[in-house]
Every structure is written in C-alpha cells, then in structure tokens.
Amino acid sequence: MRVALQVTCLNDALFPHVGQAVVTLLRRLGVDVEFPEAQTCCGQPMVNTGYLDEAVPAVRSFVSAFSSYDAVVTPSGSCAGSARHQHGLVARRSGDAGLQAAVASLSPRVYELTEFLVDVLGVTDVGASYPHEVTYHPTCHSLRMLGVGDRPRRLLEEVRGLRLRELPYADQCCGFGGTFAVKNADTSIAMGADKVRHVRETGAEVLVAGDSSCLMHLGGLMERQRSGVRTMHLAEVLAAQE
Amino acid sequence: MQAPVGTTFVGMPAFPDAARDALGDPVLRHNLAHATGTIRDKRARVVAEVDDWEDLRVDGAAVKDTALADLGTHLLALESALTARGARVHWARDAAEANAIVAGIAKGHGVDEVVKVKSMATQEIGLNEALEAEGIAAWETDLAELIVQLGEDRPSHILVPAIHRNRAEIRAIFRDRMAAAGRPAPDDLTDEPAELAAAARLHLREKFLRARMAVSGANFAVADSGTLVVVESEGNGRMCLTLPEVLVSVVGIEKVVPTWDDLGTMLRLLPRSSTGERMNPYTSTWAGVTPGDGPQEMHVVLLDNGRTRALADEVGRQALRCIRCSACLNVCPVYERTGGHAYGSVYPGPIGAILNPLLQGPGSSAWVDSLPYASSLCGACYEVCPVRIDIPSVLVDLRAQVVDAKRIVPDVSAADSGVRPRQRPAAPSPQSLAMKGAAMTFASARRLGLAERFAGVGTSLARRLPWLPGVSAWAGARDLPQAPAESFRRWWRRTDGGRR
Amino acid sequence: MTSAREEILARVHAATAEAVAPERPALAPSGPVDVDLFAERVADYEAVVERCAPEEVTERVAARVAGLRVVVPDGLPFAVAGSVADDGLVAADLDALDGVVTTATVGIAETGTIVLDHGPGQGRRALTLVPDLHVCVVRADQVVADVPDAVRRLDPARAQTWISGPSATSDIELSRVEGVHGPRTLHVLLTR
Numbered sequence: 001m002r003v004a005l006q007v008t009c010l011n012d013a014l015f016p017h018v019g020q021a022v023v024t025l026l027r028r029l030g031v032d033v034e035f036p037e038a039q040t041c042c043g044q045p046m047v048n049t050g051y052l053d054e055a056v057p058a059v060r061s062f063v064s065a066f067s068s069y070d071a072v073v074t075p076s077g078s079c080a081g082s083a084r085h086q087h088g089l090v091a092r093r094s095g096d097a098g099l100q101a102a103v104a105s106l107s108p109r110v111y112e113l114t115e116f117l118v119d120v121l122g123v124t125d126v127g128a129s130y131p132h133e134v135t136y137h138p139t140c141h142s143l144r145m146l147g148v149g150d151r152p153r154r155l156l157e158e159v160r161g162l163r164l165r166e167l168p169y170a171d172q173c174c175g176f177g178g179t180f181a182v183k184n185a186d187t188s189i190a191m192g193a194d195k196v197r198h199v200r201e202t203g204a205e206v207l208v209a210g211d212s213s214c215l216m217h218l219g220g221l222m223e224r225q226r227s228g229v230r231t232m233h234l235a236e237v238l239a240a241q242e
Numbered sequence: 243m244q245a246p247v248g249t250t251f252v253g254m255p256a257f258p259d260a261a262r263d264a265l266g267d268p269v270l271r272h273n274l275a276h277a278t279g280t281i282r283d284k285r286a287r288v289v290a291e292v293d294d295w296e297d298l299r300v301d302g303a304a305v306k307d308t309a310l311a312d313l314g315t316h317l318l319a320l321e322s323a324l325t326a327r328g329a330r331v332h333w334a335r336d337a338a339e340a341n342a343i344v345a346g347i348a349k350g351h352g353v354d355e356v357v358k359v360k361s362m363a364t365q366e367i368g369l370n371e372a373l374e375a376e377g378i379a380a381w382e383t384d385l386a387e388l389i390v391q392l393g394e395d396r397p398s399h400i401l402v403p404a405i406h407r408n409r410a411e412i413r414a415i416f417r418d419r420m421a422a423a424g425r426p427a428p429d430d431l432t433d434e435p436a437e438l439a440a441a442a443r444l445h446l447r448e449k450f451l452r453a454r455m456a457v458s459g460a461n462f463a464v465a466d467s468g469t470l471v472v473v474e475s476e477g478n479g480r481m482c483l484t485l486p487e488v489l490v491s492v493v494g495i496e497k498v499v500p501t502w503d504d505l506g507t508m509l510r511l512l513p514r515s516s517t518g519e520r521m522n523p524y525t526s527t528w529a530g531v532t533p534g535d536g537p538q539e540m541h542v543v544l545l546d547n548g549r550t551r552a553l554a555d556e557v558g559r560q561a562l563r564c565i566r567c568s569a570c571l572n573v574c575p576v577y578e579r580t581g582g583h584a585y586g587s588v589y590p591g592p593i594g595a596i597l598n599p600l601l602q603g604p605g606s607s608a609w610v611d612s613l614p615y616a617s618s619l620c621g622a623c624y625e626v627c628p629v630r631i632d633i634p635s636v637l638v639d640l641r642a643q644v645v646d647a648k649r650i651v652p653d654v655s656a657a658d659s660g661v662r663p664r665q666r667p668a669a670p671s672p673q674s675l676a677m678k679g680a681a682m683t684f685a686s687a688r689r690l691g692l693a694e695r696f697a698g699v700g701t702s703l704a705r706r707l708p709w710l711p712g713v714s715a716w717a718g719a720r721d722l723p724q725a726p727a728e729s730f731r732r733w734w735r736r737t738d739g740g741r742r
Numbered sequence: 743m744t745s746a747r748e749e750i751l752a753r754v755h756a757a758t759a760e761a762v763a764p765e766r767p768a769l770a771p772s773g774p775v776d777v778d779l780f781a782e783r784v785a786d787y788e789a790v791v792e793r794c795a796p797e798e799v800t801e802r803v804a805a806r807v808a809g810l811r812v813v814v815p816d817g818l819p820f821a822v823a824g825s826v827a828d829d830g831l832v833a834a835d836l837d838a839l840d841g842v843v844t845t846a847t848v849g850i851a852e853t854g855t856i857v858l859d860h861g862p863g864q865g866r867r868a869l870t871l872v873p874d875l876h877v878c879v880v881r882a883d884q885v886v887a888d889v890p891d892a893v894r895r896l897d898p899a900r901a902q903t904w905i906s907g908p909s910a911t912s913d914i915e916l917s918r919v920e921g922v923h924g925p926r927t928l929h930v931l932l933t934r
C-alpha cells in the first residue's frame with residue numbers, strides 16, 4: 001500500500017514538527033509514508049470564504065499530488081473534511097469533467113490521522129508513552145464533518161503514562177473557524193476565551209487536538225494569558241516515547 | 243432601540259460590528275449562556291428518549307421536501323380545501339401586500355385593535371407597525387412577545403424573543419409599562435417567574451375577552467385537509483384562535499405539508515427540538531370555520547416575500563424546511579455569545595444567517611452579505627436540526643454567492659435602456675486580493691516553497707498563510723506562533739524525510 | 743396585471759421545475775399501548791391524574807368540583823350535580839366560572855397528551871379554555887401509543903385541541919411556570 005502524507009499548508013509553514021511526528025509515528029507502525037512534494041493546500045480556506053474559483057488551482061494540485069496513492073493521511077480533521085466533502089463542489093465549479101472524476105475517485109481515499117490508524121491499520125495502541133496530564137479538545141470538523149467519534153480517545157487511552165482529564169463542554173467550537181478568526185475576530189476570541197477557561201479548569205498541562213489551526217488559535221490565547229498550558233497536536237502525543 | 247420594519251431592522255450594521263456591542267455586555271452574555279445552556283440540556287434529554295430520532299429527522303426532512311418539490315400543487319389543494327370549509331384565501335407577493343390585506347380586513351370590520359398569536363411571518367413583514375400606521379393597535383399576547391413589545395425592544399430569539407432579558411429586567415418592564423397598555427401590573431410585583439406570568443395573565447385577559455379580531459400564523463398548513471396548526475404553550479394562542487369573531491392567519495407558503503398523516507412526524511420532532519418537551523402544552527388545529535365554535539369569519543394570507551427566491555436556490559432551498567424550532571440557535575456558539583440582535587433580523591442565529599440572505603438575495607446589502615460569514619462552520623446546528631438542514635453547507639454556498647455577486651457588478655446606467663447591461667468587475671477588496679494571491683501560490687508547490695522561504699522569522703502571518711490576512715485582528719488577543727526555522731517541505735528535502 | 747396568486751404560483755413552478763420528491767424512510771411502528779405510561783406522563787406535566795372504574799366517574803367528578811361553579815358541554819355521558827349547561831354563554835360568562843368537565847377523544851401515552859375534537863361531551867373550544875380548572879375524563883381504550891397513532895385516529899376536518907398538562911410558559915429565563923392563559927389546573931380521570 002502506497003501511503004502519502006498530506007501535511008497541510010498550515011503545518012508545512014508553521015508547524016513542521018507535526019508533520020515530522022506523523023512520519024515518526026507511521027514509520028514505527030511499519031508504514032513507509034511518502035511526501036509528494038507537488039502538494040500545496042487542500043483549498044478549504046478559499047472555499048469556506050466563498051472563493052470557489054480561487055480554490056480550483058489548489059484542488060488541481062491536490063489531485064495531481066495524491067491521485068497515484070492508495071491512501072492519503074492528513075493530521076487535520078478540517079483538511080480531510082475539505083477533501084472528502086468540498087473538493088467535489090470545487091471540481092463541479094471548474095466545469096472540468098476530468099477533475100470531477102479524479103476528485104470522485106480520490107476523495108474516499110483521504111483519511112484523517114486517527115481514522116487511518118484505527119480503521120486502516122487497525123491499531124489503537126501505537127506504542128506511545130507520554131506521562132503527562134492531558135486534556136483533549138475534539139475539533140468540530142473531525143467530530144461533526146468526519147464523524148471520527150471516539151477514535152482519538154481510544155488512541156489516547158492506550159498511551160502509557162498519559163492521564164486524560166475530561167474537558168467540560170468539549171464539543172463546543174473553539175472559535176477558530178478559518179477566516180472567521182479574523183473576519184469576526186471579537187466573536188472568535190470570545191469563543192476561544194471560554195474554551196481556554198474550560199481547559200484551564202481541567203488542570204491539565206497540555207491541551208491536545210487533532211487540528212493545528214484550532215491549536216494555533218487556542219495556543220495564541222493561552223500564551224497571551226501566560227496560562228502555562230502547552231498545546232500539542234495529537235500526532236505529537238502519539239509519536240512520543242518519553 | 244429601533245423598531246423592526248419588515249424583515250430587517252432598519253439601518254442594521256454588518257454582523258461583526260453589531261456583535262462587538264453584544265460581546266461587551268456582560269449581563270446579556272450571562273442571560274444568554276444561562277438560557278441556552280438550560281434549553282440545550284432539556285432538548286438533549288427528551289431527544290435521547292426517542293430511539294429512532296435519526297430516522298425521524300430524515301422523515302421530517304422528507305415531508306418538507308415532498309411539499310416543496312410540488313409546492314404549486316399543494317398550495318392549490320390547500321386553497322381549495324380551505325375555501326370549501328368557509329375560509330377566504332388571499333395571496334401576498336410581499337410584505338406590503340400582506341399587510342394591506344390584513345389592515346383591509348380590520349378596517350372592514352371597523353376594529354381598532356387586534357390580538358396576536360406569536361408568529362414569525364407577521365414579524366417578518368412588520369405587521370404591527372403597518373397596522374399601527376392605520377390606527378389599529380396590535381397586541382402581542384405571547385409572554386415573551388409582550389415583554390418585547392412593552393419594552394419597545396426587538397426580539398432576539400425565535401422561540402423566546404425575550405431570552406436576552408432576565409427576571410429583574412422583566413419585572414421593571416411590567417411595572418413601568420403595563421399601565422400604558424391596559425391593566426397595570428400589581429403594585430407588589432416581585433421578580434418570581436410565576437408572579438410575572440400571573441401579571442401577564444391578568445393584563446391580557448381583558449384584551450382576549452374584548453378583542454373582535456385576531457391575527458395568527460401557522461406552524462403547519464396541511465394541504466390535503468385544509469387544516470392549519472398552531473403549536474404553543476401558554477394558551478394565548480387558543481384565546482386568539484377561539485374567542486374573536488374574525489381570524490386572519492398569515493402563512494408562509496413553505497408551511498405546507500402534503501397530508502394530515504405527515505403531522506405524525508412533525509409533531510414528534512417540533513416540541514422536543516423546540517422547548518425540550520415531549521409535547522408542548524397546547525396544539526390547536528382547525529379546518530376553516532366550525533359553525534357555533536370559534537371565529538365565524540376566517541382568512542388565510544399565503545405569503546411569498548422572498549420564499550420563491552429561496553425555493554429557486556438549489557442548495558439553499560432546504561432552508562424552507564425550517565419549522566422554526568430554534569434548536570440551532572440554542573446550540574450555536576456564535577449565537578450564545580452575540581445574542582440575536584446582532585443578526586439584525588427577526589430570524590437570528592444559524593437559520594437567520596442563511597434565511598435572510600436567501601429571502602433577500604446575496605449582494606443586496608452589506609448587512610445581508612455579512613451574515614453567511616457569521617459562523618465558524620462548527621456544524622452544531624446541522625446536528626440538532628430536526629429537518630436536517632445542512633446549514634454549514636448552505637453558508638458556504640451563500641459565501642460563494644456573496645463573492646460572486648461582487649465579481650460582477652451590473653452597470654446600472656444601462657439597466658433601463660433596454661440593452662443588455664454591460665458588466666464590469668468590482669474593485670477588489672483586500673480579502674479578494676489575498677484569495678487571488680493564495681490561488682496563485684497554491685497552484686504550484688514550487689511557488690509555495692518560494693513563498694515560505696522568503697517569509698522568514700518574524701514576518702507576517704499573512705506571508706506564511708496567504709489565506710489568512712488581517713494580522714492585527716488576529717494579534718489583538720492572540721499571540722502569533724513562533725515561526726519555525728524551516729518549513730516541513732524544506733526539512734523533508736534536506737533530510738530525505740528524516741532518513742538522512 | 744397578473745394577480746399575486748398567479749405570479750406566486752408561476753414563480754413556484756419555475757423554481758421547482760426540476761425538483762423531485764424524496765423517498766420517505768420506513769419508521770419503526772410504535773410499541774404497544776401502555777396506559778400506565780400515559781398516566782405517568784400526564785402527571786409529569788404537573789397535572790393531577792386519578793384512576794378509577796367507569797362507574798366511579800360521577801362520584802369522583804362530584805368530589806372534585808364540589809363547591810365550584812362548573813360548566814358542562816352537551817352530550818356529557820354522566821351528570822355533574824349543580825353544573826351550568828353551555829347555552830349561549832359568552833366569554834365573560836365563562837370567565838366567571840371556576841371550571842369545566844369534559845370527555846376526550848384520544849390520549850397519547852408517549853407524550854401524556856389528551857386530544858379533544860370538541861364533539862359531544864367535549865364542547866366548543868372556549869369551554870375548556872377560559873375557566874381555570876379542566877376536569878377531563880379519558881377512557882383507557884382511547885389511549886394510543888404515540889403521536890402518529892393519534893394522528894391516524896383523528897379527523898383533520900374537525901377543530902382539535904391537544905392538551906399536554908396545564909398551560910405553561912418558559913419565557914422567563916427558560917424556567918417553566920405552570921398556568922398562564924389556559925386552565926391552570928388540569929385534572930385527568932383515567933377510567934379502566
């Protein structure tokens with residue numbers, strides 16, 4: 001099985017260690033993951049802001065980078081959701097029948113990391129150990145657009161030494177929302193502030209989530225508050241062997 | 243505060259500006275968080291009781307889609323069934339026509355006041371203000387509507403229009419304002435909800451006993467039997483539907499369900515989603531005039547007012563399935579923090595963010611165009627919607643329509659000259675420039691690699707994330723992430739994916 | 743000039759030219775009728791529920807309305823001593839009375855709902871609305887399992903009132919208060 005990493009534009013530019021963690025994790029599980037260098041962005045930021053035409057080049061690059069792989073793994077519920085649920089829209093808009101066919105065939109092969117681990121590899125114990133107090137925020141797109149359900153939790157529960165603190169109101173949105181974070185900055189920050197308050201109430205040292213975008217937003221708020229709570233991508237926790 | 247006129251509150255600012263005021267009001271935020279939290283829990287409990295809830299939602303959506311797919315036929319069936327049972331059916335293209343019909347009936351009977359059942363449609367068309375302009379007083383009789391009306395306030399929730407008010411505020415409104423509208427509040431009124439409700443009972447009873455004409459909406463209009471349905475809690479609806487001599491019901495054309503049996507599904511979905519009860523205290527159904535019982539003259543006004551516009555929108559059409567339960571408001575993290583007024587319409591929250599643009603058309607105003615963006619697309623609304631309206635997808639589609647409306651601006655000067663209007667592109671906004679830049683960058687990995695290289699440590703977030711402009715908006719309350727020494731792409735190449 | 747009716751219908755037809763009605767899913771049929779559940783669920787709404795044999799109805803009703811001025815509709819299958827008949831009472835007359843005694847058409851177990859179709863024994867709608875007490879006699883064989891069963895039993899051509907507990911509101915901070923405009927007390931006699 002040829003497996004490709006879709007690292008996401010955000011991780012590529014700002015959080016390369018998340019991509020590195022996925023590579024470490026998958027190699028440990030015997031998957032020789034590749035990084036097709038033709039990849040750019042899934043196009044979601046443009047689609048969700050209403051710029052469908054502007055998303056067409058990104059979707060084209062996505063298709064050309066990944067079509068030859070059996071599985072595409074991405075450490076982002078949001079980007080997996082975009083590939084699975086929005087690329088069809090963009091392809092239709094392009095009027096290019098070839099692109100539509102390519103998208104239809106590729107979309108079902110795109111997996112969010114926890115889906116790939118649990119459903120494709122069939123593992124929940126990934127051999128990680130991370131002896132810390134952790135709380136987990138299920139991001140909206142993984143929770144509701146993809147329906148990853150309890151997969152992240154099952155994976156976290158098998159991490160040695162990890163103590164999972166229950167996050168109150170866990171399923172409430174953190175307020176990132178892509179360009180919502182700047183277009184409606186005040187509301188976004190109000191939502192994030194409440195999420196941070198709940199995170200701090202847990203007493204956890206580390207906030208874990210499956211999307212770097214939400215973590216960037218929450219981490220930015222927590223740093224400004226000097227909260228002392230760190231953010232970590234789920235992939236980093238699953239890759240850890242402390 | 244400004245009174246609502248028509249669908250929109252006059253001079254409404256775009257959502258972000260309106261939201262800012264609301265976010266700065268701690269009492270409002272407390273009231274909202276408390277109220278939405280309470281109703282969310284109630285709903286979750288009664289929904290969990292129903293084993294086949296998901297199938298029921300699918301069926302609820304199918305009932306409404308069936309009605310919409312052949313709406314013309316169902317409307318004609320409704321009209322003929324109603325007419326056969328002694329009701330008069332009127333059709334109104336827009337708010338002005340509907341208001342004129344209702345005012346005309348009132349004047350025909352020489353009444354100077356009407357009692358009203360809570361109705362979103364009549365709020366949408368600004369009926370109260372239109373009647374007032376004709377010298378006819380329209381008394382709201384739902385408790386929350388009464389609070390809003392006496393407080394000269396605006397509704398902020400579909401089900402509980404005064405959700406933004408706490409008991410102390412309500413007591414003050416009753417004490418200060420009831421006397422001017424009729425029977426005053428008792429002198430020793432406290433802020434106990436039971437006492438406040440009792441004060442409303444006494445205040446309104448004299449109006450119910452005296453009124454000769456009532457105006458209602460309808461939750462459902464059954465096409466095959468000509469039956470109208472009003473779902474309520476307090477009994478004010480029953481009073482209005484039963485005691486006066488003349489009843490006028492203003493019904494949006496999307497309220498149609500094809501058959502009586504369809505209510506079996508709809509009446510299971512609505513109360514649990516709406517008030518979080520197994521069933522609401524009172525549901526009234528009537529099919530035209532019943533001799534010797536209730537109003538002996540009945541009118542039904544079938545209202546378009548943008549609904550056919552929404553119906554023609556392939557993606558947005560599903561918004562017409564809405565049964566106004568308000569579950570989407572109660573779970574919405576944006577609504578919970580901004581409240582309903584920020585949405586600038588009698589339809590706030592997630593449904594308002596799609597319904598207002600669908601009824602009025604993207605591109606029609608800056609306010610309309612801001613609404614589809616008033617969401618983080620978290621999807622909580624879709625999850626609870628009893629008729630499975632995929633609000634996030636409609637929002638995204640409407641955003642595209644907003645952007646597309648700006649891509650091409652019709653040349654107004656040529657519009658009435660008979661020639662096909664020429665079209666010229668609108669001046670690009672910073673956002674559209676950013677998106678065009680992102681499109682260029684993401685078209686090729688080589689370009690993206692270059693962009694990342696030159697966006698060194700400390701450069702703006704915008705350089706690193708071409709799609710996220712507005713660093714100042716970001717950095718107001720959030721630190722920016724530390725820029726890494728090299729991108730993932732560069733690391734992979736330098737180390738052969740960590741193997742070197 | 744085209745009429746509003748023609749224009750709206752034309753717009754509707756244009757908008758739905760391509761639309762197709764979806765399939766309806768098969769819903770699970772309701773379970774067996776559970777009369778105990780009905781009693782429980784009615785009581786959940788802060789209504790009073792009393793169970794008795796059919797032959798006890800007259801006596802129980804008399805006990806409940808003793809000393810009160812109550813109105814009774816035509817066709818009530820039992821006598822209520824000292825009651826007022828509904829002959830041309832106006833709303834203000836009803837407002838001066840304490841209560842009303844009726845029968846019902848259907849009871850819904852799942853939701854604790856009573857449905858009146860205002861036939862004989864149930865009276866016109868105002869009777870069960872204006873007075874503050876509603877005593878309602880429901881027979882066990884009138885109880886159905888869930889809402890769809892009730893809908894199928896009811897005649898859409900008749901005006902109906904579905905009653906689930908006494909009048910209530912949650913408009914103040916979403917805390918439920920019983921008793922606004924409709925009867926503040928609902929007393930159900932459920933007969934075997």
Ligand code: SF4
Nearest residue numbers: 564565567568570627
């Ligand atoms: S959109 Fe759905 S959840 Fe929202 S009010 Fe309408 S029916 Fe209820």
